[in-house]
Amino acid sequence: MSLVLQLMISGLAVGCLYALIALGYSLTYVVNGTLNMSQGQLVMLGGVIMFGFTSHAHLPFLVSFALAAALVALLNLGIERLAIRKFDRGPNAIEWVLSTIAVGIIIQDVALYFNGPDEGVTPSPVGDGMLRIMGAGVYWKEFVFLPVVALLLVGLIVFYKKSHWGLWLRATADNRTAIEIMGVSSNKIVAVAYVLSGLLAGLGGALMSTNYAVSVDIGLALGLKAISVAILAGVNNPKGIVAAGLILGIAEVFIGQYISTAFREMFVYGMVILVLYWKPAGLFNTSKTVIKV
Amino acid sequence: MNSFLQLGLRYRGTAAVTSAAIIVALLAACPWLMDTYYLNLLFMIGTFVITCTGMNLLIGYCGIVSIGHAGLMATGAYVSSYLSTQAGLSFWVVALAGMLMSLVIGSLIAIPTIKAGGVYLSMITIAFGVVIHEVLIRWDAFTGGPLGISGIPKPELGGYRFDLKSMYLLVLAVSVLVLVLIRNLRRSAWGRAMIATKENEIAAASLGIRKFAVQYAGFAFSAVLAGLSGAIYAHANSFISPDTYHFQTSVQLVLIVILGGAGTVLGPVVGATILVFLPELLQMEKLRMALYGGIMFAVLFFLPKGIVGTAGQLLGRKIRGYAKTGPSPARERNSETPQLFAHASSSGAVMLELNGIHKHFGGLHALKDVSFSVATGAVHSLVGPNGAGKTTLLNVISGLYSANQGTLSLRGKSLNPRSLSDVTMLGIARTFQHSRLFKELTVLENVMVGMAGRRRVGFAHALLHTPKQRRDERVMEERAHLLLDLIGYEGDRDMPASQLPYGHQRMVEIARALATEPDLLLLDEPAAGMTAAEIGQLEQLLRKLTAYGLTIILIEHHMDFVQRISDTVTVLDFGKVIGTGKPEEMLTDPRVIQAYLGAEEVAAGA
Secondary structure: OHHHHHHHHHHHHHHHHHHHHHHHHHHHHHHHOOOOOOHHHHHHHHHHHHHHHHHHOOOOHHHHHHHHHHHHHHHHHHHHHHHHHHHOOOOOOOHHHHHHHHHHHHHHHHHHHHHOOOOEOOOOOOOOOEEEEOOEEEEHHHHOHHHHHHHHHHHHHHHHHHOHHHHHHHHHHHOHHHHHHOOOOHHHHHHHHHHHHHHHHHHHHHHHOOOOOEOHHHHHHHHHHHHHHHHHHOOOOHHHHHHHHHHHHHHHHHHHHHOOOOOHHHHHHHHHHHHHHHOOOOOOOOOOOOOOO | OHHHHHHHHHOHHHHHHHHHHHHHHHHHHHHHOOOHHHHHHHHHHHHHHHHHHHHHHHHHHHOOOOOOHHHHHHHHHHHHHHHHHHHOOOHHHHHHHHHHHHHHHHHHHHHHHHHHOOOHHHHHHHHHHHHHHHHHHHOHHHHOHHHOEEOOOOOEEOOEEOOHHHHHHHHHHHHHHHHHHHHHHHOOHHHHHHHHHHHOHHHHHOOOOOHHHHHHHHHHHHHHHHHHHHHHHHHHHOEEOHHHHOHHHHHHHHHHHHHHOOOOOOHHHHHHHHHHHHHHHHOOOOOHHHHHHHHHHHHHHHOOOHHHHHHHHHHHHHHHHHHHHOOOOOOOOOOOOOOOOOOOOOOOOEEEEEEEEEEEEOOEEEEEEEEEEEEOOOEEEEEOOOOOOHHHHHHHHOOOOOOOEEEEEEOOEEEOOOOHHHHHHOOEEEOOOOOOOOOOOEHHHHHHHOOHHHHOOOHHHHHHOOHHHHHHHHHHHHHHHHHHHHOOOOOOOOOEHHHOOHHHHHHHHHHHHHOOOOOEEEEEOOOOOOOHHHHHHHHHHHHHHHHOOOEEEEEOOOHHHHHHHOOEEEEEEOOEEEEEEOHHHHOOOHHHHHHHHOHHHHHHHO
16 A cells, blocks of 8 residues: 555656646647647756756756756747747648757757766755655655646746736637737747746756756657657647646556566557547547538 | 750650669669679668658658658568568568568557647657667567677578679669659659648548548558568668667658658658768767758758759759740640539439538537528529628538538438538538648649549559559549630649639639539639639639539629529528528618628618
């Protein structure tokens, strides 16, 4: 029983990170139908920067945390400008898929060049102590993900619902032409969505580095996990993404414990493909008007 | 000089075939001209050409990107190697098994992702490539783990054992064959259907083309080619390991296609040549992937059509410049259109009947209890102010939206519009409010796409360019010319549709819709943006069509035109039918005037 509880908490901890990263896809996808295929590499970058700033440059934890998030957000602003804006030509365009994949490869290889292949864990400010709940032992540094991510999500919701930027984001998601007629530049709003998405990636990476070893080659796998979450939930469904992220985290931990660590990924992606057969629009998607071609 | 060039142009086809034959002959002589180092590189180019030609079909024609084809190559390589090392089967058998397994596994991931559409295929194929790589490392018993499989025997044929030279010749032969197949495909109804779907899937569906069918066909063929290329590589190299089938390999394959030029037959050849020689020239260990990423980015930014595509465009412009000066071959014009519309149904009977149609969009009630019937052979116009629900109604009839409530019947039989392409096959064709011609295709090809739903030959026929396919193609071409004659299009028929003036675009769209052989034609504001002369032409055309027995539902705002052409008018306002009747009655009805002009205007006028 205590093992199950322990696994549950571990699963939730990693799951909330997946959800955070996957929300980055959703934020931009609802606004203009594009997403950054190099999101995973951005998360990696957040983690590597975090580790570098705290362990090599000896900057204070919170400063490194903020810097990592801000730098990745800024980078994503540049990516939007260079790799998205020119290639965002309607629903069937594939150029932005290719261009953001190219960006991902470049980020990873350049990071490898400067950082080397080493991996590292950022010392967590909550220390290496254990939290004991009903006989289950969980590291504090793992458990702390849950409240931190919850706080970040609340911040995101407040921004989305209360700020005028959030209003414009919601409006653009609803009807891009209408927002342009109102005299608001939709390019600018797309850029804001990308900055937010980058912020989530940077925060996710920085957080992740406090409990898991980060190195330059974790990006692809992370990006794919987050994509799985987005597909499971439906890319345009933020609430569903949070739920799917948590479910995937828990499922992964249990599969690793009881079935096989070696083929854990296969199970995950197999599950995603099965879901696509069964519910192509995602598990939690509320049906809009469907066009039947 | 000019006349010499024109003479050259007349024999353009022959010249192309001859020069291709010379190049292939030179390449075939390479084993006796080069050392093994270069021969190896040429061999690598060949294997890439085989895989990337399949991916070109996917990216350039179908408009979907797979970033997991290295995984499919691995499937072909490992299945064939396992079978030939463990079971001792001959190369020809195991290569087939490899292709088959690649097709099966590829289909498992492609079927749901193509249906889900958009970027899903790209995302899932990346995951697929990564998973396959993991499996290759961990499934020791089958794959030999990180060490891979070694001692894979070279192919044998009737006692002869292949060596590097003959393996190279084999790859050369297969590459050339594959390129020819793709060229055939592009010039068939399948190729046109693929490009149509890539450009505008709704317009393609309105011609009876199912997106899934064409895209899956493209994916399946590319999977088979990837499996084949994997098997050939494994048996030439006699050793394979997971390192060859990275995510990076898949990216490299995509890069080959877009660098060479997606959608051009020779693109993969040029792309593969560059990407095989580049690392040999640069000798760089670090930042190689970053360089590839940079090249990919630069190509997307500055050469979106790739090297061959851009060069072809420049050359094409020059050649067309010369060709214009020569006389265009005269085609015999037929003023009669005997075999275009076979089924002249008895006029007066009911073609389409709508009964209590409701359609909601969330809280918006776009259609409320719409009922009327359309007589066979009539022009039935739908009028009403903007937002009255006319286009929504057309979308419901044509199957693009499903009604929330109500029934339809076509020729007395219950009509259950499942999808746009489905309804087209039942004999209902439509055009759209905004022009949706396929810009990459020529005028003639646009009309021929309209026949793809009914008259497409099998995929194998299209690949092999069989006599049946050639016959079919001739029939379609002739019919397309007849339809263009019918709508009175006089201009260049081999011109890309993107260069047509607007009025002509609308007319060609009608010809394209007619190519689906409909009984019922739905026209959504065909006269919008037309000049008065063009409207006159349109009117003549509609009269001809009804004379052939076609039934037409017309949405139009030009009221005098509506009055002249219509047999019956239905007026819609706020999603409700105000009335159905003769045009002269309906258009003078005070309720109709009120709907158009508002209550106060009517009161003031009275």
